[in-house]
Amino acid sequence: MHSAVDVIRAKRDGRQLTDEQIDWVIDAYTRGEVAEEQMAALAMAVLLRGMSSAETARWTAAMTASGRVLEFGGLGRPTVDKHSTGGVGDKITLVLTPLVAACGAAVPQLSGRGLGHTGGTLDKLESIPGWCAELSAERLHAQLRDVGAVVCAATADIAPADRKLYALRDVTGTVESVPLIAGSIMSKKLAEGADALVLDVKCGSGAFMRTLEQARELARVLVDTGTDRGVRTTALISDMSVPLGRTAGNALEVAEAVQVLRGGGPPDVVELTLALAEEMLDAAGLSDVDPARVLADGAAYEVWCRMIRAQGGDPDAALPAARYVEQVLAAGDGVFHGVDARAVGEAAWRLGAGRARKEDPVAPGAGVVLLAGPGERVARGQPLLELHTDRGETLVPARETLADACSVEAAAPPERPIVLDRVRPADPRRRPR
Template sequence: MHSAVDVIRVKRDGGRLSDEQIDWVVDAYTRGQVADEQMASLAMAILLRGMTSEETARWTAAMVASGEVLALDSVRKPTVDKHSTGGVGDKITLPLTPLVAACGAAVPQLSGRGLGHTGGTLDKLESIPGWRAQLSDEEIRAQLDEVGAVVCAATEGLAPADRKLYALRDVTGTVESIPLIASSIMSKKIAEGVQSLVLDVKCGSGAFMKDLDRARELATALVDIGTASGLRTSALITDMSVPLGRAVGNALEVAEAVDVLRGGGPPDVVELTLALAREMLDHAGLSDVDPAEVLADGRAYDSWRRMIKAQGGDPEAELPRARHIDVVTAPEDGVLTELDAFAVGIAAWRLGAGRARKEDDVEHAAGVLCLAKPGDRVTAGQPLLELHTDRPETVPGAGEALQGAYEISGADRRSTPLILDRVAASS
């Protein structure tokens, strides 16, 4: 007979939880037999004492077992997904999903909403008139067969233990635990039923992981869990010290993603889209397909239009535009050497692009356009940033967030690579 107090004591004292203890405590918590305060105590013990890779894999499996697994066996193409740990201007899911589908894979992207300074994929897509996020399992499978690409909200039955524990970690100071972060991400992805997964682990000021060592630790934990569960898994660690692309905010990011799918767009967004596409296609057994060609010849854009239409959206409709635009200009001549991703994310959030609480609405037209990026030469008075909002009273708060967010120097900036590292399963 198990008890929550016994499980807490084992981890508090630095011990290893048995498979049976993990299975029991996750199941009992999901069913309400273990109280929130007891799970909060266990989460804090895990934060302070850590977990072995075996414990983390078992914890993840127990969270998957708390709900249903999306059955994708009937889908005729190889299934592969991508997950990003979140950043500023990270709209990569939007061009990547239809691109990989156009290359011959099936991509079920069960995505989330934004909270705080990081944007949510569903919020971005909901700026397209008519587009809907909620699909049934049957609709997801049908769309994967017909279009090859779907981006939608996770169904309620997937990993309910994670939903409950995630909310608890948020209010108990235990969000930073790498085993709990990794099991949270992977339980949802494994429950999707895909055959392979590529992770984009962000690193830098605008990311959850601020330094490379912590990002590498998280990437390794994620890949280990995926591999242990039979998923072909790898991770790219990518720079998030500067906003990705030029657009930060829902409709602004959709417009930029469409530019990429039409063969244009900012070089960093194109570079990361293609790098992740190659990784996904390799896992799916389609490494002979060149995603750059598929992007250039319009097939990826056609795939996007079919994906948006299948979910009720109008890909030709005009996107929401802000009623008020304020411009931040360069104070002097020189080279823009810094543009802090976190500060830009906070500014976009204050303008209305994000939410402080899960139940808040977002303004689809709000956000920041980065007219100059680090490495660009600028002159005094030249526009650096556009602040887009429907509520002009939000501009001073956004401007405050941008104080010290950018630097202009007489010297050229040393460029940093976008892709910092790759983590794959150890053989």
């Protein structure tokens, strides 16, 4: 007979939890038999004492088993998914999902909404008139079969244990635990039932993991957890010290993603999209397909239009625009080194593009546009940023947030690659079970 107090004490004292203890506590918490304060105590013990790789794998499996696991048989194409740990201006999913589908894979992308300074993929897509995030499992399967690409919200029966624990961690100071992060991410991804998974672990001022060492640690745990559960899993670590592309904000990012799908767009967005596409296609057994060619010939844009229409949206409709637009000017002459990603994310949030609480609405047209890119020479008084908002009173706090965020120097900035590292299963002889 298990008890929550025994499990808490075991982890508090630094002991490894047994498979039976983990299975029991996750199931009992999901059913309401373990109280919120007890799970809060256990989460804090995990934060302070850590978990072994075996514990993390079992914790993830129990979280996955708390709800429904989707099955995607009969599609006639391999399934592969991608997850980003979140960043500023990260509209990669919008381009990547139809691109990889156009290359021959099926991409079931269960996404979320933004909280704080990082934007949510569903918030971006909901700026498209008519587009619907809520799909039943049956509609999701049918769209995967017919279009090859789906971006939608996870249903309530996908990893319900994580739904409860995620909210609890946010208010108990236990968000930073790597095993709990891994369990949260991987339980939802494993429940999607894809054959392969590629992770985009962000690193830098605008990311949850500020240093490369922290990002590598999280990527290693995520990759090994996925591999242990039978999913071909790899990770790229990408730079999030400056925003991705030139926009941060929902409709603004959709417009930029469409530019990329039509053969244009910022080089960094194109570069990271293609790097992740190559990784996904390799994991799906489609490494002979060139995603750059598919992006250039318009096939990915055609899948995008079909994907948006399948979920009730109009890909040709005008996107929402903000009522007020103001510019931030360069304070001096020199070379623009960029703008701090976290400051841009927080400014976009203040302008209305994000939310402080899960139930808050977002303004689809709000956000920040970068008018100059790193390495460009600028002159005093030249516009560097545009602030977009529907509420004029938000402009002053957004400007204050960005007051020291733009860097203009005499010399050019050092070259910094967008992809900083690649993480594969630790043991090359290891095979998914």
